Amino acid sequence: MTDTGAAQVVGPHRYRNGEKMIQTANPVWQAAADNGLIGIRVDAESNNRLIERETGHEFANMCSCAYLGLNYHPAVIEGAMSALREAGVTWLVTSTTRIRHNLLANLEEELGDLFGACVVPGTSCSAITAGILPLVASGHVAPGGPRVMIFDRLAHFCMSYVKPICAEESLVLTCGHNDLNYIEDICRQYPSVAYVGDGAYSMGGAAALNGLLELQDKYGLFLFIDDSHSLSITGDHGEGFVRSQLTMSPLTIIVTSLGKGFGTGGGVAMVYSREIADLLVRHAGPVGWSQNMAVPLVGASLASAAIHRSPDMAELQGKLKSNIDYFDEILPTSFAGNGLPVRRITVGDTDRAVAMSAELYKRGFYSSAVFFPIVPQGEAGLRIMIRADISRDQLATFAHHVNELAGTI
C-alpha cells in the first residue's frame, strides 16, 4: 500500500482485514510447508494408511473428520456407484430450485425423516451458511424485523466470513466464546437478536446449549448453529449434538456438513417448516443458484442414511466413544471427558508445535499444529481427531510418541 493514491481505497476493515490475516497466518502456513506438512499428495487405502506420492512415506491421518470411517464404508461407495448406474447422469445441470432429480428429492425426504426436520441440501455447509445468514439478519427467516447478529468469537470461519454481508442488513456483533451474559444483555437491549456459532466446535469444545435455549425461551433469541462436527456421532440416528437436545422451532436453524462424520459430501440445513425451506431455496443465494449435491454424492448419502438407521450405527458410535475414552485415559487434555472427538494437545510455543507435528509425521502420524489466534498465545499445540476406525494400538503408539517428544522437543 502506498502513502498516496492507493490509500484512498482502503476499506474500513470492520469485519475482516486481509493484510492482518495474511501477516498472522502465512508464517504459520509457511513453517508447516517448510516442514513438508502441507500440500501432501497421497494414495490412501484407509484413514489409517495414506501413502505420500513423492516419497512412499506411509502414515495414519489423525486430522480426518471421518469420525466413523464412513468415507471408506463399502455400502457408501456402492451407494454412489449404484446411483450413477441407475441415473446415468452426474446431475441435471439445472437450478435445483426449478427441477431436481428424484434421487435428490428422496434424499431430502430421507434425511428429513432421519433428523426430524425439514431439510435443505446444498453443495457444502459453508455455501448454505453464506446463503442463509444474511436472510436471518434481514429478518426474513423469522418474524420480528432485522436481527442483531451476535457471532461467537470462535464461530467457524465460514460463518464469520459473511459478517460483512449480514452487516448490510443489520447490526453485527461478536461475543466472547459462549458468553451467555453478553448475549442476554443484547437480548435486553434489542427486540430481535440472533446468535451464530458452532454446536460441537471445530477446534474442540461445544456450545452452551442449555443457556442458549433458555435465552430463546425468554427473549425469542434466534439460534443459527453449525453442527458439522457432531453429525452422525451423537444422537440415536446421528442427528448430532444440537439436534438431539432440542425441539425444532421457527427460531432455530442447524446447518451441517455431510462431508465429515456422515462420510459423503455436500451439506444440509435443518429447518422448522417447508415454508422456511421454500424461502431459502428461492432467496438464500448459493442455496438456489449454486450447484447442488451431484448424483454420486446423493447416492452415497442415501447409503449412509441407511447405515444411520441400522444397528451398525450404535456400534460405530460405541467404537468411537470407546476410542475417545481410551485416548482421554492415556493422553488427558483439557477437552477430556466431553464425549466429542476433537482434541487439542497443548505444546507451548509455535516452533515447538510445528517441530512436534513434523516429527510425529515422520513417525507415521499426521496432526496439525495450531497457533495464535486460533488458540491463546503461548498455548500452541496439535489438533487431532479421534475416529471409530482407528485401533487402540495405533492410539497407544501415537500417545507414546507424543509423550516421548513432549520431553525432548
Added chain:
Amino acid sequence: MTDTGAAQVVGPHRYRNGEKMIQTANPVWQAAADNGLIGIRVDAESNNRLIERETGHEFANMCSCAYLGLNYHPAVIEGAMSALREAGVTWLVTSTTRIRHNLLANLEEELGDLFGACVVPGTSCSAITAGILPLVASGHVAPGGPRVMIFDRLAHFCMSYVKPICAEESLVLTCGHNDLNYIEDICRQYPSVAYVGDGAYSMGGAAALNGLLELQDKYGLFLFIDDSHSLSITGDHGEGFVRSQLTMSPLTIIVTSLGKGFGTGGGVAMVYSREIADLLVRHAGPVGWSQNMAVPLVGASLASAAIHRSPDMAELQGKLKSNIDYFDEILPTSFAGNGLPVRRITVGDTDRAVAMSAELYKRGFYSSAVFFPIVPQGEAGLRIMIRADISRDQLATFAHHVNELAGTI
C-alpha cells in the same frame, strides 16, 4: 420491521437489501410456482426426456447448461464409477490444503495442461469466487495495493454477492454492462483497479474482452472473469471464450464451473502461477476450508478432460454450433449470431412470459421466464439454452410452439 426498536438495527443496504430483493423476486417465483414451474421432481433418461414424478408428464429441458450433453456421457459416468472403485473412498475428509488424494492432484495437473494455466479446484465456482474476490480487493493477489473493484452490473449473483466482503478491503463500484468508458475513467483516477464480470453471460451476451485487454495493457487493470457459460463449448480444448482469447497474466484470474458444459461438478480457478495458487489455497476462505471436489466428481472430470482432448470434442462443439445456427435461423433473437448457447426470447410483460412458459411446459418443453430486474421492464421473456444433444426436430418443434403461442398469449 416495526417503527421503534427494530429500526435501530437496519443496515446501510449499500450492496444488498434483502427486503427489496424479496419484494421484487418473490412474486415472480410465486407466479412460477403457481404454474407448476418450480420444485419439479423428475426421473430423467436424457436432457431431452425428463419425467415428472407426480404426474408422469414428459418434457425436454431447455434450461440445462449441459451444453454438450456431457452430464450423460457414458465415459464420464464410468470415470466417476472407476474412481470410486479404485480409491474406495468418497474423499479424505481433511483440508485439501494439507492433504489431497492423488486423483485430485492428477486432475489439477490435467486441467492445468488442458487449459494452459495453473488450476485451483474447489466445491463450486461460487465458492472459489467468494474466496478469491476479497483477496483481489485487499491487493494480495497482485502487487499494487488494495484495488478499486468495479463489478459489471450484470455480473452473476455469485460475484455481486460478495461485494460487502470486498468493501471491507477496498472501494467497490458498479458499472454499466460492458461500460469501457467508465472503467477507463476509474483506471485514470486510481492506481490499482480490478474489473469483475462474466465472460459469456449467464443471461446471454459476452464480455467486451478486447476493450478490457486494452485497458489491462494500458493501466494494469486486473481482470476477474467468471466464464462458466463458455467452458468446453469454445476453444480447441474447450478452454472457453475468455481463455482462448488471452495469454494468462498475473493480472488475470478466470473462474469457471465444471458443472455446466464440462458436464461434471465443482469448479476451478485458472491463475498465472503456482505462487498465486498457493496463496489462494492458504488464504482464499472456502478454497481452503471448504470441502473440495469429491472422488466421484474428480473421476468424472478426468474422463471429461480426456474427451476434451479427443477428436469427439470438435464434433460435439460442431454439433452445438450447428444447433445454435439452426435455432438462430428459425427463431432469431437479439443474441442471434453470437455463437454462444444462451438465448432470450422477448415476450413483453411478465404475465405473458409466465403464461407462455407454462404452456410450453404443457407441450413438453421446460423454459424459464425472466423478468425485470434481470431484463429491462416490458422486455420479459423466456431464457433457454441450446445444447449439442438436442435434435433439429426438437428445436423446430419448440420454435413452432413459440411462434404459435406468441400470437395467442
